[in-house]
Amino acid sequence: MKKLVSALGLVMVGTAAFAQGVPVTCSTPLTALSTSTTGWTIAGPVGPVTRTTPPPTTPPTTGYAAAVSATPLNEPPPADGSDSGYRWDPAASWISINNTGASNTGSPHYFYFKQTINLDASVDPSTFSLTYDTQTDDQLWSVYVNDVQVQAPPSPTTPIYAGFGPADGTNYRHTEKHAITVASGWQPGANTIVFAVNDFGGNTGFASNATNMVVNCTTAAPDNFPVVNTTTQTTPSVIDNDTVGGAAVVLGTNATLVPGTAPAGMTMNPDGTITVPAGTAPGSYRFPYSLCPLPASTPPNCVAGEATVVVSAAAVAVPVNDWRALGALALLVTVVSGWRLRRRPN
Numbered sequence: 001m002k003k004l005v006s007a008l009g010l011v012m013v014g015t016a017a018f019a020q021g022v023p024v025t026c027s028t029p030l031t032a033l034s035t036s037t038t039g040w041t042i043a044g045p046v047g048p049v050t051r052t053t054p055p056p057t058t059p060p061t062t063g064y065a066a067a068v069s070a071t072p073l074n075e076p077p078p079a080d081g082s083d084s085g086y087r088w089d090p091a092a093s094w095i096s097i098n099n100t101g102a103s104n105t106g107s108p109h110y111f112y113f114k115q116t117i118n119l120d121a122s123v124d125p126s127t128f129s130l131t132y133d134t135q136t137d138d139q140l141w142s143v144y145v146n147d148v149q150v151q152a153p154p155s156p157t158t159p160i161y162a163g164f165g166p167a168d169g170t171n172y173r174h175t176e177k178h179a180i181t182v183a184s185g186w187q188p189g190a191n192t193i194v195f196a197v198n199d200f201g202g203n204t205g206f207a208s209n210a211t212n213m214v215v216n217c218t219t220a221a222p223d224n225f226p227v228v229n230t231t232t233q234t235t236p237s238v239i240d241n242d243t244v245g246g247a248a249v250v251l252g253t254n255a256t257l258v259p260g261t262a263p264a265g266m267t268m269n270p271d272g273t274i275t276v277p278a279g280t281a282p283g284s285y286r287f288p289y290s291l292c293p294l295p296a297s298t299p300p301n302c303v304a305g306e307a308t309v310v311v312s313a314a315a316v317a318v319p320v321n322d323w324r325a326l327g328a329l330a331l332l333v334t335v336v337s338g339w340r341l342r343r344r345p346n
Contacts, residue, residue: 021116021190024123026217033130033210034092039116040067042097045109045199052157055142055196057149059112067095067113092133092209101137103204110141113206114194119186122217122303124245124293129183131212134195136163137205140178142196145185159198179211188301216245218255220291220305229280230314237272238307244293253294258302260288266309276309285309 022032022039031037041064047053095113097103103111119125134140139159143151153159161178182193197206220242225235239249239257249255251271259268263285267275274287287309292302 021118021192023118023120024213024215025120026122026215028213028215030210030213033115033117033132033208033213035067035095035113035206035208036069036093040095041065041114042067042095042111043114044097044111044204045103045105046112047109048105048107049110049198051108051139051198051200053108053198054153054156055110055198057152058147059114059142059144059194059196061147064112064114065097068097068099068101069093069095092207094135094205094207096203096205101203101205103199103201105199105201108198108200111197111199111204111206112194113197113208114192117191117193119188119191119301120217121188121301122219123188123301124216124218125186125188125191125297125301126295127214127216127245128186129181129214130193130210131179131181132208133177133211134163134180134206134208135177136161136195136197136207137203138162138164138200139198140180140195141198143180143182144192144194144196145182146187146191147194148185150182150185151180163197177207177209181212183214188297188299217243218245218291218293218301218303219243220289220303222305223307224310225274225307226310226312227276227280228314229276229278229282229311232278233276234269235274235276235307235309238268238274238287238289238305239272239291242291242305244291249291255294256292256296258290258292260290263287263309264311274307274309276311280311282311282313285311 022028022037043060043063046060094101097111103109119128139162141153141159142149151160163178195206195208197204223238223241227233227235239251242249244254247254251257257270257272262268264280265277266285266287268287268289269275285308287307289305289307290302291305292300
């Protein structure tokens with residue numbers, strides 16, 4: 001019989017956390033995606049089924065409740081030394097439907113473990129992927145992204161892997177962790193990932209620790225352009241310091257440029273340069289824009305950028321005649337000062 005020990009308490013998750021999910025940017029730590037973090041929910045038991053019943057092609061969309069954290073029992077190694085017993089990475093928690101992990105179904109049922117992941121607008125979903133080390137009780141049968149099955153069982157009667165079973169042919173124990181890479185089905189904004197686990201009855205659970213994330217980001221770095229208002233000026237391009245997936249921006253090839261509201265009669269040209277009319281009043285002007293990677297996605301995953309144009313007036317030149325007058329005045333002051341010094345009494 002399967003056992004769980006040392007209940008660690010609830011993983012407290014609020015409604016807002018469910019809706020928003022884990023925000024993922026280019027710098028999100030992998031630990032934010034493990035089962036040690038808040039945001040995991042569980043639906044089930046769903047069934048009864050058999051031990052070889054494949055899951056549906058779509059997961060449940062309702063009936064999820066907050067996950068509960070516990071620790072699976074570390075079984076002793078078998079007598080023949082063929083297995084060292086289950087040891088889980090402390091970075092991930094074993095999660096289940098209650099603080100004992102008991103499913104109390106008495107027969108095989110499915111449980112669905114879900115996390116919501118919110119991809120930032122800068123993240124390219126078409127190249128995004130996550131790799132997890134996972135462990136299940138009992139069998140992992142399917143992985144879904146946004147309710148679409150992205151990893152299916154290798155055959156109708158064979159799970160992706162058996163997380164609990166007779167590892168040495170006699171004694172049931174938790175098997176070692178298994179790497180699962182999810183590289184398709186992602187979209188801009190909110191995403192759900194669901195792991196379908198067939199539990200044979202007794203206790204159930206799941207643990208996951210993200211070990212690798214492939215993320216290509218679009219960046220729109222801030223710009224600062226000083227110009228003088230004596231004549232019409234054209235700035236460098238706002239895209240010169242921007243990137244798409246780590247590569248330089250090539251408009252029309254890997255990105256499109258969408259100018260925002262133009263300040264003070266300025267124009268953002270198709271190449272990203274900004275034309276500033278002559279006579280623009282001195283001051284600091286913000287010119288927003290959006291950079292959208294290609295191929296375009298639905299909904300678009302554009303990132304916001306902004307250029308600051310600092311306009312100054314031309315320096316006032318002193319006429320030559322004025323300089324001559326100043327020189328004559330300086331000479332007169334020098335002569336008078338010298339005369340006074342010579343007449344100073346001892």
